[in-house]
Amino acid sequence: MNSNRLFFFLGFILFSLTASGQQVKNAKYTLTGNIEGLVSKAGYAKGKNFTAGYVYLSGIVRNGAYTTDSAKLTDGRFIFTGNVDEPSMAYIFCKPGERNSPVVLMMFLENSNISVTGKYSPDENSVKDPQIKGSAVQDEYAGLFENANNISGRTEIRRQYEVAMKKNDTAKLAALGKEGTAAMEKYTDYMREYTSTHPASFVNLYLLSDYIPREESGLTELENELKKFDKQLQSSFLAKNIISAIADQRKRLQIGPGIQAIDFSQPGVDGKIVKLSDYAGKYVLLDFWASWCGPCRAENPNVLKAYNTFNKKGLEILSVSLDENRAAWLKAVKADKLPWLQVSDLKGWKNEAGSKYMIQSIPENFLIDPNGKIVAKGLRGEQLHKELEKIFHRGDITSR
Known part of the structure; x- marks a missing residue:
């Protein structure tokens, strides 16, 4: 690091x-x-x-x-x-x-x-x-x-x-x-x-907890590794957390390409309620971030570039902040010059939209098509531009 x-x-x-x-x-x-x-x-x-x-x-x-x-x-x-x-x-x-x-x-x-x-x-x-x-x-x-x-x-x-x-x-x-x-x-x-x-080493158990696989095959392998530990370690608080993390990741795998996006509503900067379903019929990038998140702030210029390039072709962006401090959130939005709608319930990691999408780390995003289905997730850097180019180059222009 x-x-x-x-x-x-x-x-x-x-x-x-x-x-x-x-x-x-x-x-x-x-x-x-x-x-x-x-x-x-x-x-x-x-x-x-x-x-x-x-x-x-x-x-x-x-x-x-x-x-x-x-x-x-x-x-x-x-x-x-x-x-x-x-x-x-x-x-x-x-x-x-x-x-x-x-x-x-x-x-x-x-x-x-x-x-x-x-x-x-x-x-x-x-x-x-x-x-x-x-x-x-x-x-x-x-x-x-x-x-x-x-x-x-x-x-x-x-x-x-x-x-x-x-x-x-x-x-x-x-x-x-x-x-x-x-x-x-x-x-x-x-x-x-x-x-x-x-098998009685607690650090081995920690090392398992340090990285939870993203794919099902890895999750199954992790479960098998857990069974090799002594019974006392298998009943520890840390082991229970690993088991819970495996279950959460399996649920997270169900929120991805091909799955219908989950609707939610949160107040915008002006206090008015904004729903994800308000964007029905359009391509929308659902973006999770926070003012205190360094990688998020570093990625914002890239997201802004994508917005400036593809908004006129039909792309919308809805950003959900995992901030707790309203002033810090608004200051970051202004500093990063983000022109699209911003929402937050100011509950930090307990943000209700974040919980529905099982957000574990940020930045994170989901690209949703006009029918409300997730077509991609975790798009950053050039990958975001390439995915949007594929969509709008082939003429998938949405209603404005």
Whole structure:
């Protein structure tokens, strides 16, 4: 992930069933942080309102659900206390300044005394060289991936690559590229061997949850992999989430090309109710986005270009924002110069239209024909223009 992005990912932790199963009853955690230079400002970013002087901790698994906590931030220091049902990847975050993106530090949370130290980098909006101590599962994770990188040769290749980059040694860079491909295969084999021989490893379960296949064949394979885990892990909160995600993806597969679009109504910028069915008899691109979504904002010029090219031929666009903050939504619409109708119920990820279309990530869109059927989805970049060109080039011009 690009260093300029807001997320600083540490990865997911490997641990045995003894370390990762149900946490000891009445056990608690104390998470102490000292991040040099970190401050917390009030404001709205990434769909959340931030309070000045506070840092947040999300991803806490408690009483069979995810929850979020907050703590006072003073001179870069903070303390969280509580308990978790089972280890989970948690997110420490706050809004450090005027940026539209919060700073996020990911770490594994378990019932133990954990300390987090590091230094905040304003330029990269990230915590540099974080040190996390007191978590046995984090230590095991670090050891596993360090071994995988060293044994495969990826660590040394990375070192040599940095040297070659500084010297602009193109021949060496090309050679390292080939070596890197071979090293990646060794790395993958190493990790695959471990995962296949450790059915009690919680990290294996997480790695399954990290990527839910889009197609039915992949979903069936994922279900079969779940059956290989120890019974205790199969009954964990994380395993139940994977099962739920599989069911949701199967429903999502039913909302695609050839399926009748689902009607909905939401208020527009002026407060008037707009229905998707208002566009009956026309080609309409149903677009889901949000003001805080970087990829959405980056894609908006492409969508605008498509609108300017094909609107006169019959294309309409209806954008649904997953914003919660009305001012931020309207500001983004104006800044990106979006001339088509915009609607939102300002419920964020709980947007009713988004729920009907089972929106899991944005940007997302659905191209709907004059008969109300979905003909394509997930069109971005040149793919959007090529699909529209095919439709309108063959003369599928709608009534205006």
